[in-house]
Amino acid sequence: xxxxxxxxxxxxxxxxxxxxxxxxxxVALFIYPFxxxxxxxxxxxxxxxxxxxxxxxxxxxxxxTISKTLLIAIPVTVLNVALSVPVALRVRLIAxxxxxxxxxxxxxxxxxxxVAEGMLNYMGxxxxxxxxxxEFGLSSSPIRLIHNYWGVFLSLVITGxxxxxxxxxxxxxxxxxxxxxxxxxxxxxxxxxxxxxLLPLLVPGILITFCLSFVQAFSVFPSALLLGExxxxxxxxxxxxxxxxxxxxxxxxxxAIAMIMAAVQVAIxxxxxxxxxxxxxxxxxxxxG
Amino acid sequence: xxxxxxxAERLWVWAVWLLVAFFIVNLLGLIAxxxxxxxxxxxxxxxLPVGFTTRWYAAAWDEFQLGDVLITTFEVVGAxxxxxxxxxxxxxxxxxxxxxxxKRFVMLLFLLPMVxxxxxxxxxxxxxxxxxxxxxxxxxxxxxxxxxxVPFVILVMIPFIQQIDPRMEAAARVxxxxxxxxxxxxxxxxxxxxxxxxxxxxxxxxxxMFELTFFTAGPTSQTLVVALYxxxxxxxxxxxxxxxxxxxxxxITTLAWLLLALRFVNPTQIVTRAKRA
Numbered sequence: 001x002x003x004x005x006x007x008x009x010x011x012x013x014x015x016x017x018x019x020x021x022x023x024x025x026x027v028a029l030f031i032y033p034f035x036x037x038x039x040x041x042x043x044x045x046x047x048x049x050x051x052x053x054x055x056x057x058x059x060x061x062x063x064x065t066i067s068k069t070l071l072i073a074i075p076v077t078v079l080n081v082a083l084s085v086p087v088a089l090r091v092r093l094i095a096x097x098x099x100x101x102x103x104x105x106x107x108x109x110x111x112x113x114x115v116a117e118g119m120l121n122y123m124g125x126x127x128x129x130x131x132x133x134x135e136f137g138l139s140s141s142p143i144r145l146i147h148n149y150w151g152v153f154l155s156l157v158i159t160g161x162x163x164x165x166x167x168x169x170x171x172x173x174x175x176x177x178x179x180x181x182x183x184x185x186x187x188x189x190x191x192x193x194x195x196x197x198l199l200p201l202l203v204p205g206i207l208i209t210f211c212l213s214f215v216q217a218f219s220v221f222p223s224a225l226l227l228g229e230x231x232x233x234x235x236x237x238x239x240x241x242x243x244x245x246x247x248x249x250x251x252x253x254x255x256a257i258a259m260i261m262a263a264v265q266v267a268i269x270x271x272x273x274x275x276x277x278x279x280x281x282x283x284x285x286x287x288x289g
Numbered sequence: 290x291x292x293x294x295x296x297a298e299r300l301w302v303w304a305v306w307l308l309v310a311f312f313i314v315n316l317l318g319l320i321a322x323x324x325x326x327x328x329x330x331x332x333x334x335x336x337l338p339v340g341f342t343t344r345w346y347a348a349a350w351d352e353f354q355l356g357d358v359l360i361t362t363f364e365v366v367g368a369x370x371x372x373x374x375x376x377x378x379x380x381x382x383x384x385x386x387x388x389x390x391x392k393r394f395v396m397l398l399f400l401l402p403m404v405x406x407x408x409x410x411x412x413x414x415x416x417x418x419x420x421x422x423x424x425x426x427x428x429x430x431x432x433x434x435x436x437x438x439v440p441f442v443i444l445v446m447i448p449f450i451q452q453i454d455p456r457m458e459a460a461a462r463v464x465x466x467x468x469x470x471x472x473x474x475x476x477x478x479x480x481x482x483x484x485x486x487x488x489x490x491x492x493x494x495x496x497x498m499f500e501l502t503f504f505t506a507g508p509t510s511q512t513l514v515v516a517l518y519x520x521x522x523x524x525x526x527x528x529x530x531x532x533x534x535x536x537x538x539x540x541i542t543t544l545a546w547l548l549l550a551l552r553f554v555n556p557t558q559i560v561t562r563a564k565r566a
Contacts, residue, residue, distance in 0.1 A: 014468050016387045022380035022439050023395055029417075029436050030402045030410060037413025083308065090305045101556035103313055106320075109547045110540060111497035113518045117536050118319035120521070121326055121529075126334060128318050158316065166557050190298050212404065219406035222499055226521055238408045246504075251416045258412040265409065 041256035052256035151227030171205030377442025425507030449483030
């Protein structure tokens with residue numbers, strides 16, 4: 001048998017080679033930079049090979065960025081997922097959801113920078129939001145919603161909720177409606193149908209949605225600068241990495257912070273997936289087969 | 290059809306829709322303030338501005354060199370769209386049609402850049418691009434933006450390709466077409482709707498891609514979203530209306546393409562990949 005034929009039997013022929021340019025591109029511009037950054041993080045400007053990491057975990061100004069970021073990212077993700085599930089379960093029942101999904105896709109498309117500029121106007125002390133609160137007597141003085149923790153929080157809801165919702169919707173519409181109808185026919189009320197039929201099928205999908213939304217929220221960057229207190233409660237880890245890279249020109253330290261950022265994200269995602277396999281055993285496909 | 294019956298259930302349905310309405314009202318209000326402010330003469334303590342004018346648009350056009358910025362934006366986006374199509378579609382074809390050793394590993398390779406947020410891989414990537422001298426130029430920006438878009442095209446295209454009957458390709462082979470001719474004469478025409486959808490989504494995502502461009506752009510390779518960030522973060526230096534005029538230009542650029550894209554794709558696809566065939 002010729003070499004060509006034996007390779008072809010393993011699925012390696014001219015067509016398979018078409019994957020090479022794209023794969024090499026990703027290796028060169030994603031895998032290599034990541035490994036380069038990892039190595040670079042162990043070659044600090046001054047000190048031994050662990051000096052960057054030692055510095056990060058000994059200076060409160062640096063290591064508190066992890067808890068500050070988690071303090072924003074986790075509540076926002078929990079809220080977005082908790083709102084998305086009931087809304088997606090409703091939207092699934094309407095005949096033409098395209099108008100609604102189109103409106104919700106707008107903030108994702110516009111991006112965080114524009115949402116930040118909009119919020120500075122709309123939620124500022126003289127913006128329409130506060131004006132409406134005063135007008136309806138819901139508050140006696142304007143509420144401060146920008147340049148603090150809540151500014152970043154709300155901007156992550158505005159861009160994050162549509163993202164979480166659309167992901168959840170794609171899982172929810174994947175569940176066979178016949179299953180729920182069968183439950184209804186047997187007399188189950190909507191809460192029981194949700195608890196015993198839909199939720200078990202949706203857990204894997206919700207978990208993946210949670211992980212993806214969390215990773216997005218954890219990497220919040222422009223809105224933390226524009227809408228938060230970049231020196232105070234919203235000094236998130238991405239700001240620390242950015243400062244090291246582009247203000248202190250310490251590529252080694254910046255890489256170390258990027259690696260820490262990646263490690264925290266991976267740790268949370270792995271912990272969630274591990275918790276799922278411990279607590280929950282069910283169909284892995286979410287009924288989507 | 291399942292109907293809600295008890296009062297509590299009806300109340301719950303109302304609460305859910307009220308929540309959606311509240312979100313949308315605030316979202317539209319947020320966008321509307323930017324538009325209204327960009328046309329206002331002065332706007333302090335009233336619901337609407339004192340008067341309206343269009344002069345901020347001319348001011349913004351000069352102040353922010355919007356002409357140059359728009360040209361750069363379209364150059365970057367155009368190059369990213371074309372290159373990610375050229376790299377992504379053939380790779381998606383191989384992934385859809387062949388089973389080979391290490392395919393799961395290659396799939397993981399393509400999934401990672403889409404799942405890892407740009408800010409995490411952007412800093413090491415920018416470091417490498419500065420080291421080889423690409424960052425700061427328009428090519429650095431293009432290369433950085435390709436990292437998430439090439440895998441995106443692949444993941445969107447795989448189900449489209451799987452829908453095509455492999456006998457079409459077999460027939461082309463029987464008539465003596467090589468891989469290249471089979472691609473140009475058979476596959477690309479059949480795949481046009483899918484390619485169009487994938488590339489329009491790449492376009493929309495690239496216009497709004499802030500982090501990667503911000504890290505790699507130099508003074509002459511800023512795209513619209515980075516220029517907008519610079520203007521917003523330096524608020525106080527310029528008139529707010531002028532910044533908002535630029536924000537409106539950015540919104541129109543993005544939303545026009547979004548509307549075009551939505552003629553070909555489902556909004557859900559902007560965040561998830563295409564449904565399995």
